[in-house]
Amino acid sequence: xxxxxxxxxxxxxxxxxxxxxxxxxxxxxxxxxxxxxxxxxxxxxxxxxxxxxxxxxxxxxxxxxxxxxxxxxxxxxxxxxxxxxxxxxxxxxxxxxxxxxxxxxxxxxxxxxxxxxxxxxxxxxxxxxxxxxxxxxxxxxxxxxxxxxxxxxxxxxxxxxxxxxxxxxxxxxxxxxxxxxxxxxxxxxxxxxxxxxxxxxxxxxxxxxxxxxxxxxxxxxxxxxxxxxxxxxxxxxxxxxxxxx
Amino acid sequence: xxxxxxxxxxxxxxxxxxxxxxxxxxxxxxxxxxxxxxxxxxxxxxxxxxxxxxxxxxxxxxxxxxxxxxxxxxxxxxxxxxxxxxxxxxxxxxxxxxxxxxxxxxxxxxxxxxxxxxxxxxxxxxxxxxxxxxxxxxxxxxxxxxxxxxxxxxxxxxxxxxxxxxxxxxxxxxxxxxxxx
Numbered sequence: 233x234x235x236x237x238x239x240x241x242x243x244x245x246x247x248x249x250x251x252x253x254x255x256x257x258x259x260x261x262x263x264x265x266x267x268x269x270x271x272x273x274x275x276x277x278x279x280x281x282x283x284x285x286x287x288x289x290x291x292x293x294x295x296x297x298x299x300x301x302x303x304x305x306x307x308x309x310x311x312x313x314x315x316x317x318x319x320x321x322x323x324x325x326x327x328x329x330x331x332x333x334x335x336x337x338x339x340x341x342x343x344x345x346x347x348x349x350x351x352x353x354x355x356x357x358x359x360x361x362x363x364x365x366x367x368x369x370x371x372x373x374x375x376x377x378x379x380x381x382x383x384x385x386x387x388x389x390x391x392x393x394x395x396x397x398x399x400x401x402x403x404x405x406x407x408x409x410x411x412x413x414x415x416x417x418x419x420x421x422x423x424x425x426x427x428x429x430x431x432x433x434x435x436x437x438x439x440x441x442x443x444x445x446x447x448x449x450x451x452x453x454x455x456x457x458x459x460x461x462x463x464x465x466x467x468x469x470x471x472x473x474x475x476x477x
Numbered sequence: 478x479x480x481x482x483x484x485x486x487x488x489x490x491x492x493x494x495x496x497x498x499x500x501x502x503x504x505x506x507x508x509x510x511x512x513x514x515x516x517x518x519x520x521x522x523x524x525x526x527x528x529x530x531x532x533x534x535x536x537x538x539x540x541x542x543x544x545x546x547x548x549x550x551x552x553x554x555x556x557x558x559x560x561x562x563x564x565x566x567x568x569x570x571x572x573x574x575x576x577x578x579x580x581x582x583x584x585x586x587x588x589x590x591x592x593x594x595x596x597x598x599x600x601x602x603x604x605x606x607x608x609x610x611x612x613x614x615x616x617x618x619x620x621x622x623x624x625x626x627x628x629x630x631x632x633x634x635x636x637x638x639x640x641x642x643x644x645x646x647x648x649x650x651x652x653x654x655x656x657x658x
Contacts, residue, residue, distance in 0.1 A: 260511075295621055297621070364580075366582075368536070403594060406598075407579045410576050410597075
């Protein structure tokens with residue numbers, strides 16, 4: 233069985249709900265999840281919420297269904313772009329994922345040149361499926377946006393994630409792989425969208441943090457500096473730009 | 478002569494009819510109903526799942542979906558204690574029905590709405606393959622529950638059930654797969 237990852241679990245201050253979402257994800261078979269902190273720079277005086285250390289959530293992480301290892305929890309940062317310049321975002325921004333906002337019908341079509349540039353750089357496009365589950369109009373926009381994205385990128389470099397706030401909004405990995413057939417992905421691309429592409433995103437994030445994989449930061453064993461090190465070691469942050477309207 | 482000829486014609490026609498028999502293949506979707514509150518599971522019955530699935534397919538795929546789901550789609554088995562359900566569809570369009578299952582958000586039974594979702598565990602061509610998968614899956618579940626045990630008695634109970642997990646040979650394999658047109 234491949235490693236399935238769900239890279240978008242909305243952060244809530246309600247710890248119990250977050251914990252139940254992660255437990256449900258482990259039950260469904262996801263080996264890794266990422267808690268998403270959203271920052272909207274357009275609002276004034278928005279503090280960047282400090283990502284909580286994942287060890288605070290659980291004493292022992294729940295075991296993944298079908299495997300013997302516990303689930304791995306990562307942290308992730310989303311930045312809402314103030315000026316949705318599609319071309320700039322794809323070509324220049326130092327990000328790992330570009331979120332395709334599914335809440336509105338996009339007035340523009342994805343142009344092939346920035347999309348191909350992003351694919352070459354290793355940036356992935358993300359489609360979220362929970363709005364489609366919640367509401368019927370959202371479903372139409374999600375499918376429309378997803379299909380237009382697939383036409384331009386030919387199914388490469390796409391990941392599919394939930395945006396789950398409640399544990400009942402998650403879906404199993406095989407269900408999602410089947411659902412993306414509706415988005416125009418082929419079977420192989422669909423399975424890749426939830427397994428190998430997600431892993432590639434994770435590695436891309438690691439690569440940015442460690443200067444192309446050359447430098448690794450190790451946790452310092454000395455008790456004096458331990459508290460300092462804990463702040464940057466457990467979190468694996470990836471920034472992404474959301475195509476805001 | 479004529480009598481002999483007619484017998485020949487009859488036998489060739491009979492052979493022709495036999496070669497035309499078509500096998501209706503099905504797919505069995507093995508799904509698990511996940512609820513937030515386990516006591517709600519006992520309220521479910523197969524009619525609730527059937528109507529919810531048909532409604533979801535009709536919402537997602539319109540009249541075409543509704544027409545397809547009226548062909549050979551049924552709920553074969555539901556275990557209210559574990560939440561396991563077998564759905565049977567035609568092989569030609571089981572993917573369409575399967576793609577509409579994630580959109581189910583709640584099940585309704587006798588006026589009560591239970592928020593839940595269906596998680597598809599396995600797709601098999603026969604009930605027997607699904608049963609074999611189910612045995613392996615349940616064994617895995619027991620292994621997962623083992624570290625969470627509070628007392629030694631529970632632990633030994635679980636160990637016993639794991640060791641005794643086998644697929645019994647059932648005499649009534651009549652509810653199996655094949656149908657002939």
